[in-house]
Amino acid sequence: MNRLIGRIGRADLRRHPLQTGLAMLGVAIAVAVVVAVDLANHSAREAMRVSLESVTGSATHQIVAGPAGVDERLYTRLRTEQGLRRAAPVVQGGVVRAGGTERSLTLLGVDAFAEAPFQRPLGSTISMGNAFNALLLRDDAVAVGSGEAARLGVSAGDTLTLRVEGGRRPVTVVSVVDDPKDQARGLLLTDIAAAQTLLDQIGRLDRIDLILSDARAEALGETLGEGVRIVPAAASAQSVLQMSRAFQINLTALSLLAVVVGAFLVFNTLSFLGVRRRATIGILRAMGVQRREVMGQMIGDALLIGVVGTVVGLGLGFALAHGLVGLVLQTVNDVYFERAAGDLVLSPWSLAAGLLVGLVGSIAAALAPARDAASTPPRAALSRADLEQRARQLARRGGWAGGGVLAAGALVIILSDGLVPAFVGLFALILGAAFLAPAIILGVGALLRPLMRGRPVGGLIVEGAVASLSRTGVAVAALSVAVAAVIGVAVMIASFRVSVIEWLEGSLAADFYVSAPAALDDAQADRLAGMAGVDFVSRSQWYDLATDDGPVTIWALGLPADQSPQIDIRRPGAETALAAFEADQAVLVSEPFAARRSLEPGDTLTLPVGSDRASLAVAGVYRDYASPTGAVLMRRGLYRALYDDAGLAGIGVHASDDADREDLIGRLEAGLAGVPGARVTDNAAVFEQSLRIFDRTFAITEVLRWLAGLVAFVGVISALMALQLDRLREFAVLRAIGLGRTGLAGLIGGQSGLLGLIAGLWAIPLGVTLAALLVFVINRRAYGWTMGFELQAGPIIEGVMLAVIAALLATLYPAWRATRLRIAAALKGE
Known part of the structure; x- marks a missing residue:
């Protein structure tokens, strides 16, 4: 009997190759994203570890x-x-x-x-x-x-x-x-x-x-x-690896978004299998087939989908990892560790993660639909009304459960301090919003029904979208989660970019920057300061100070007595901080450094000075996006007194208001002709280069958010296509009572478009909440950065359009089938 039941299940999968193939593709993409990101992270860690150990050895x-x-x-x-x-x-x-x-x-x-x-x-x-x-x-x-x-x-x-x-x-x-x-x-x-x-x-x-x-x-x-x-010897290596940990956690969390959406897709597919086979299951149950046998058939089909999807996903993940590892290593080189040279390094744990997501995830997603199919009494299994009534009851319960999960996620975020608990709370919010999706569909249906009175086609569109809640609920949930991820990450990147632009506009105070491979000196700075058209020059030195806790970046800044550092001081007030900064042993620290060392204004920072140590007062905390490790800003006079270093890494040239910039840059270059490798850079070029590094850093984030969207895209097409194909008899009835082909195509498109619009609109508050968490919680805990919140219309419209287009594309094949129905043949089963 078990073998016969298994053959029935596999035959059903073969009779619906498109839906089965899309389900396998969804699993494959989810597995591929997890494997690729894990391999890229592993390769980056190995590149840094090998680069560090190759120069330290057993020291x-x-x-x-x-x-x-x-x-x-x-x-x-x-x-x-x-x-x-x-x-x-x-x-x-x-x-x-x-x-x-x-x-x-x-x-x-x-x-x-x-x-x-x-x-x-x-x-x-x-x-x-x-x-x-x-x-x-x-x-x-x-x-x-x-x-x-x-x-x-x-x-x-x-x-x-x-x-x-x-x-x-x-x-x-x-x-x-x-x-x-x-x-x-x-x-x-x-x-x-x-x-x-x-x-x-x-x-x-x-x-x-x-x-x-x-x-x-x-x-x-x-x-x-x-x-x-x-x-x-291990302090520097550990510091670098720990600095990149937050970046890798962020990438892993983004890849898990694709896993969450993929799990919804598998759950959706298996739910549809249960719904589509209800009549068959009812007959089998009436013939004496046991519940465990029905449940075994459903889980076996899920495992088959998972196995094929996982095998394909492992191959796709390996191919995708080749591209992602380059993006990850570029970010590591730009931001964390400038000599991390490496290539793709295979890891058995990455492959194990893919197997876990594909196989265990498929079985876990199938448990609820399988249990529901097995526990349905034979009489109820033959009744579609009973199914939809139960779906409505579950939607109401899911609404309460979703509210509870949302509250739990919010509490985890509020009451915890770490980065991992913040991601746990974030995923709880996503799960809670998904539970609420069926209730949202019912609510939208209740709002639209009064508006559709006297509009038969409009009424059919609304009722068709709401009546099949057993099939549409999970599809809308999966699509809304993926679209929310697309919106949330896009808003976060836009907010971060605007904040970086504002920071650069404030920080790039000089008109030109002079650098040279060999250290510059004060004589060269004095010569530039005396040129016509130059108001004043600033003098900077950067030094990575080795400490027991890893390197500390020191920025020594020399300015004329009547000038102050052009930085965005976050706390305390700018006047208070700058006044305290003028004290003999006072420094300013960047937000990431303050977060890593738990420093606040008024605290004391101890730094090694030769064989001794110096105690420095923290005068204030300033905004800085140059490095996630942070920096300590001190007056150049204090730096020279502590470290006896008269060299300069750069000279900032501030032009007079009436200076001819083109003429001035030519004279600056002529004045530096005797300095090997000296270069004069316009601040506009520094600005553009900084934004290029920013865009490179978030290139992998863009890739991952669109991959999550692709999983949902596949899922909604699979779900809505299955829904419409299952209603071919209903469409035949509508054709028989006089609805034309164009009207039927419009009805099918309207129902799917409405579901896509509901998913897109529900994704807006979820996406904005996700963006707020990324901006105000995740990035702050990961790096110590604070930033503004830039809510732009573009990402929101983009996300809603993605949901609607995905839903409409799902109707193309069913609409084509429905408009070419042989009405008599389609009605034979009624």
């Missing part, structure tokens, strides 16, 4: 100093006077492979004689083999791992052109080292003396890596002298 601690780096003579003293044998000097810097396809790389300079204990993928005399002598004797020789050599398309003896500090330097690949695990991804290795030459760091080291106990490190730190200190 437990690092000796670092101020902006000028570590004097290389300290390394000699450590080896000779302190007797440290597991110590290795390191020089490293970011370079770019120039020409053809550019690729960000890390140039690592090491002493091969000291490398053995650190187990870096490249560097020891064993791994370097015969190339060791070439690296020692030449200042243009590099070695690469076999995996990176394949990506760069080079072999031993080839020449690479590197862009280093604004200039181009040719180097020769003297060795391709066997690297089967690709641990040296994105890494170029050279001798430490060659690295000092290439990076213009003669006599200086970036750090000294050590392997020693915490107690020994503490004791050693007391003997290092002024300006040098020891920090844990």
